[in-house]
Amino acid sequence: MTNMHFTKMHGLGNSYIYVDMFKQTLDEDKLAPIAVEVADKNKGIGSDGMILVCPSDVAPVKMRVFNNDGSEAKNCGNGLRCVAKFAYEHGYVKEETFQIETLGGLVEATVHVTEGKVKTVTVDMGKPILSRQLIPMLGEDQNEVVAEAFSIEDETFHVTAVSMGNPHAVMFVEDINHATVETVGPKMEKDERFPEWVNVEFVEVVSDKELHFRVWERGSGITQACGTGACAAVVAAILNGHAEKGKEVTVHLLGGDLGITWLENGHVLMTGAAEVICEGVFERK
Numbered sequence: 001m002t003n004m005h006f007t008k009m010h011g012l013g014n015s016y017i018y019v020d021m022f023k024q025t026l027d028e029d030k031l032a033p034i035a036v037e038v039a040d041k042n043k044g045i046g047s048d049g050m051i052l053v054c055p056s057d058v059a060p061v062k063m064r065v066f067n068n069d070g071s072e073a074k075n076c077g078n079g080l081r082c083v084a085k086f087a088y089e090h091g092y093v094k095e096e097t098f099q100i101e102t103l104g105g106l107v108e109a110t111v112h113v114t115e116g117k118v119k120t121v122t123v124d125m126g127k128p129i130l131s132r133q134l135i136p137m138l139g140e141d142q143n144e145v146v147a148e149a150f151s152i153e154d155e156t157f158h159v160t161a162v163s164m165g166n167p168h169a170v171m172f173v174e175d176i177n178h179a180t181v182e183t184v185g186p187k188m189e190k191d192e193r194f195p196e197w198v199n200v201e202f203v204e205v206v207s208d209k210e211l212h213f214r215v216w217e218r219g220s221g222i223t224q225a226c227g228t229g230a231c232a233a234v235v236a237a238i239l240n241g242h243a244e245k246g247k248e249v250t251v252h253l254l255g256g257d258l259g260i261t262w263l264e265n266g267h268v269l270m271t272g273a274a275e276v277i278c279e280g281v282f283e284r285k
């Protein structure tokens with residue numbers, strides 16, 4: 001039996017088990033099974049996955065993200081805000097603006113602190129990747145995939161593909177309350193046209209400043225929120241003429257709101273909450 005110290009945190013209800021790798025080690029080949037184990041709501045702690053807060057050679061801290069099926073992702077928006085809070089409140093960084101290494105590259109986080117506690121975090125998520133090959137998505141070779149017809153069984157959807165370090169397929173719907181997240185989500189997630197699978201987002205445009213959002217996450221299914229997905233949704237909204245670059249868009253997710261701006265310099269800024277739920281020790285067999 002090995003005991004693993006953890007902190008459960010969430011960003012708008014998108015919860016992960018955070019493990020402080022500054023203070024403990026886990027075998028590399030055990031990471032995927034541990035993520036599945038801790039995420040289990042009946043026999044584990046219950047979460048959308050596991051996030052390792054690790055030392056880095058190129059930044060004060062590095063994030064590694066595992067979905068609740070054990071697959072590793074290159075990025076996680078809600079995770080980045082929680083890692084920023086964790087690193088700042090544990091004294092691994094002293095500045096309020098610092099870099100975080102992800103498998104998708106470096107991002108910059110700014111923590112907003114009240115009475116010594118981080119309440120919200122702004123992350124410069126970098127530039128979205130729009131090239132079909134880099135999403136990656138198969139199909140006729142045009143550089144960007146904007147409102148491309150995509151048939152599943154006898155239904156046709158219009159997909160805009162955006163990578164925020166991880167792949168997203170965004171679709172605009174008339175009424176978010178009737179979005180077919182549970183049925184279309186898993187089919188599109190593992191469709192062979194997405195060789196690395198994909199996060200699937202359903203978005204209702206309220207105005208050029210407001211979107212409603214639901215997600216089927218690759219490797220985790222329905223979650224309350226997806227930070228990278230919300231960034232992808234705003235980029236897709238702008239590419240489809242529903243919103244404007246340089247102006248903040250409020251994205252309403254099941255678990256709360258995110259403020260997202262696709263800046264004129266190409267970077268995407270995301271601001272939202274990060275919260276601790278509990279800390280404890282997980283007894284591993």
Ligand SMILES: N[C@@H](CCC[C@H](N)C(=O)O)C(=O)O
Nearest residue numbers: 073076077078166226227228
């Ligand atoms: N919840 C996340 C994204 C987590 C990874 C994703 N499921 C993937 O496999 O790419 C977020 O807040 O961005």
